[in-house]
Amino acid sequence: MLCLRYGKNKAQAEDIFQEGLIQVFKDLKQYDASKAGFSTWSSRVLINAALKYLKKFNWINNFEDLSIADQIEDNSHDVFDVLSASELTFYIQNLPLGYKIVFNMYAIEGYSHKEIADTLGITVGTSKSQLSKARKELRKKLESHFKLSPHG
């Protein structure tokens, strides 16, 4: 599931998972059970593998630096309670790469903006702006979905 969220489609997700899996095996000796659960640790390894994989697509240029991220409105609407996981995953997959990475790391994996900034080599402001844009984009898509679908 994690890899599906980072990839653009299932084929990419499988590539990410394959590399992540290999990395998990290689790094297995470094795993310290006293520091983190295995799933947490392996998730981190998979995320790193995903980021490494996505570097090929030069995602660094997908981040638009916006220091005034909070200027973007963040209006929540309770319109998407019946979507399936595959549909939600699909929407994430189709986000621009920079939005997708930050949204996944912040919203799903629970990284802080500082951690995201350190990991990706971007500023905290950029991370926040990417998140806001990702949310906005997702909302737009979801609202569009509900408008078009019978649920709406």
Place this chain on the structure above:
Amino acid sequence: MDRLDKYFKKHLTDDTPAEDNWNVPSEKMWHNAKEFLPKTEKKPKGIFSLWKGLISVLFIVMGIITINHLSNSKALPSDNLTSEKIDITNNKFNIGGTDLAQTEVIDSPEAKKSNIKPNNLVPNSTKKNDLINRETILNKSENVEIKPLVNKKTNLSIDQPTHTEKVSKAVAQKKSLNDFDLQEMQSSEFGNSDRQLKWITENSSTQTLKQLDESLNQEEIKLTSLHKNASSYLQLNKPNDISSLKFNHVNALDIENLDLDLRLTKNEFITPAQAVFPKAEWGISTAFFLLDLIDDGNLVDMQDTVRADGTYRNINLIYQKWITPRFSVSTGLHVSHLNVGIDFSQTEILQQDQLSQFANTNFKNNGVERKRADNLESDFWNFNVINGQDVQQGDELRGVGKANVDLKALQVPFLLNYHWIQNKRIEWMAGLGFTLDFIRSFEEVSDFELFKDNVPVIETFNNSRSLDYVDVSLYTTSSIRFHFSKKINLGITNRILITDPQFSSVDIGLFYRLH
């Protein structure tokens, strides 16, 4: 985290496979991944583990044997000692009630009155007990005097090897093994069986000397030489030929009218035993890296990881020649093959000298001056900076990649060794020397990437090279030998490379000793 985030997190963190398997990797992916997963064979490690076990067992067995041997040596039942043997506690002894003090030639009136007939001199076996006493004391201490007596009618005595051997052994067992020096070990049970600790009292009768010579031959005793002090009284003109023995002082006197009482100390009369030691030794051994025995060769830091996985095969032929009882020189041929695969991820602050060493002109174009443009390393690390990226001195760069090193080496060692024999079975050695190394290496770097702030700054780099070169390695050795017999022994040698301690090794081998 707003409601959207929570909603996504709630629905996307369930990894349960869906019915239509949309969130399950395909079989093809598993198949592909399997090829890239680290091999589970780990054969080398298995071998190392096996050797670890074998070496541990060997050390334990040798330890038990050593302890057992030492405790047996110290626990000699006193009941086995005869009255003669108990006499070794005294530094004095008497023969026929005579207090034997100092070496002297007595020319007494009684002696002059006696009628010594050289031809009447025959070996006197009745003096056996006295001789046992003498030999006993001889073995007890270097300071104890041995007083062979030439007196009136009892002029000739020959010690009986069987008794001597018996007493020597008893004395040796009673003594601490630590005091049991190399010379004694070699002469009694470990080295040359020819007994050289002999004394002879005789006058100048040629005929009797021949008898004596025959007796000595029968007893397989050799008289190789005489101590220099004894030579003032006795002279052996031909080595091992008792018939050539001349008694200088007696010759100078009127033997017909002499009652001779000759007393000599051990040191004056007896030739010290010649130290006997092996001539040479041939051996074959194989080595294991100490690092392999201690850990898996992985270094993990907070940020950096270096994982090494390698195989090492080695066989050594060793020739050793003794130059003194304690020292030997050794040489031979070591054949080794080392293959190490390394996965590394390291972060470093870029220094000027590193730039000079590794970078090509692309770095120069980015404002960093190179100092040594034509050295070997820069030729090898000829990577290209991605357009638009900038690298400066002081930048923190993270290098990620793989390296493979394949080394084939022929080494010719030259060592000087010191030997110390603990007991019949255990021998210790320490050595110092060097090897001439003829090395053929193949080095390969693949998928090497440099990141600055997690952004790649160079194009993925791959390169390899072969090198042939000669090197010199200095090393010290410490070794333990376990002797199965006089000729065959097992050796474990710890070889510390002074020049490259990380390549220090442990050798285990079998050796055949020539005497």
